[in-house]
Amino acid sequence: MSIEGTRLAGRYRVTARLGAGGHGTVYAAQDERLRRLVAVKLLTENADPELLARFQREAEILAMIKHPNVVAIFDVGRHDDGAAFVVMEHLAGPNLAHVQFDAGCLSVAQTLRYAVPVADALVCLHEHPTPVIHRDLKPQNLVLDADGTVKICDFGVSTVPEAMLTRLTRPGMVLGTAAYMSPEQWRGDDPDRATDIYSLGAVLYALLAGGPPLRMQGGPATCARRVEREAPEPIVDRCPSVPPALADLIHAMLAKSAAARPTARAVRDALRATATADAARSPAGDVDPAVQEGDLLLAAGRYAEAARHFTDLAHRLRDVGDVDPVTRVAAEFGRVRSRFGLGEEAVASLRLVRLAARARAALGDDHPLVRQIDAYLDVKSR
Missing domain, CATH: 3.30.200.20 (Phosphorylase Kinase; domain 1)
Structure with missing residues (x-):
């Protein structure tokens, strides 16, 4: 109604x-x-x-x-x-599920831009005098405001682990979202702070690899066994650009045992250190500001504006002639993602296949941008 x-x-x-x-x-x-x-x-x-x-x-x-x-x-x-x-x-959006869908998979720098503040928010929630466990962290519940700031939303199944409070969920009751739920959630155990750490680890894995660590197919019993027993594919196999320290952190967050996972504070500090190291390896000046501007439009879901922006940029680059091939490929990649966002699947798919071939020829198979385009192509081909 x-x-x-x-x-x-x-x-x-x-x-x-x-x-x-x-x-x-x-x-x-x-x-x-x-x-x-x-x-x-x-x-x-x-x-x-x-x-x-x-x-x-x-x-x-x-x-x-x-x-x-x-x-x-x-x-x-x-x-x-x-x-x-x-x-x-009121948050303007989009949520990180939409951002990841549009990008196929996010770069390490993009992922860290969202991961660090989310981890800092978890420190606040977990270390508050009245601690809060979210219990349903997933890309859909991480939403951007008009300035691009990410915020944790939808605390509808959150819990407050204090003995003096009335229990608000029945023993054995399973709450959460399958692909991001911890083993203890699948068992129906009482959640603790480590539950949110597992879910955040699954979110980071999904943003970088284009999908969650485990495929949730079959009934609840099958999914529960998979989460409790099956190890995720190493994230570097799905996203080779992930630094070893970040890969180790994500897999530690996805530990089957809650006691083996790091705390929110340890996760935040490790993510901050990784972000600092990543920025030192890839200074912002290496990325054309016009490409960054277009990426921000895409992240905000402003696909028509992004399409115009990247089209104008591609035309300007052709007129200039001698342009860094990375910038040229990045501009074309932005055009393709904009077309997908506008629902022009057929045209965008054809352009994406052609772009992947041109990018490999221009930059080589091991270039990070080529790997990002290949991952995006893999997601869109499913």
């Missing part, structure tokens, strides 16, 4: 449906009192008391969390029909 135009609590006028998840539906709304755009998560109308309690607890805890990479909570309330809602900051 559409609720566009409805006023919640006489204040929040719903304007559009944004999506669903975590036992609720998220809408864009106008806060008519403060004259700002917000996001409103409306809980399922027939939610049971346990879910209502968890929903209320989510809002209470998150309202206490102040971190630039955690979605801000503004208000909670009840609609006329009794449905509970929580009011959050």
Whole structure:
């Protein structure tokens, strides 16, 4: 049922449906009192008391969390029909699932740009006086704002591991998203901080390799056995450009034993060190600013603008003549990704195959940009 135009609590006028998840539906709304755009998560109308309690607890805890990479909570309330809602900051998007889909796989630098602040947010959540475990970290729940800042969202299945709080999930209850769930989640065990570390490790693997560490095919029992027993393919086999230190960190985060995984603080510090080393190896000046500008448009989901930008850039480069081949290939790669984003699959697929061949001829099989294009081609060919 559409609720566009409805006023919640006489204040929040719903304007559009944004999506669903975590036992609720998220809408864009106008806060008519403060004259700002917000996001409103409306809980399922027939939610049971346990879910209502968890929903209320989510809002209470998150309202206490102040971190630039955690979605801000503004208000909670009840609609006329009794449905509970929580009011959050509105994020322009896209989420990292869309970013990864558009890119095929992200470069090490791009991945670290998102990974470091997310890990820092986990430090804040895990080390808060009232610690919070998210339990459903995945690319879809990592959303960009208008400035490109990544924020952790959707705490609908989060938990607060304190004995004095009422347990809000039943023993043995499995909550989370299959491809990013830890072995202990599949067993239905009580989650702890290491659960989020596993999920973040799976997210980093997916961003770099173009997909999660294990394929979740078959029923729940089959998936659970796979997660508990099957080792992921080494990430360097799927993405050779990943530095050894980062590869080791990701596989440590994916350890089957929760006790063997690093803490959020250790992960953040290791990611920061890797980002510093990566920046030293590949200074920003080596990447044409015009290519960077186009990549930012793609990351923001502004595909038509990105297509125009990369087309203009490619034309300018042809007019100049003597241009660095990396810049030329990067510009053409941006054009192809823009076309995929616009839904022009047939034309974009043909151009991608041709570009991959030209890139190998110009740069060699082992060039990082060639490997990125090949990985993107592999994802789009599935």
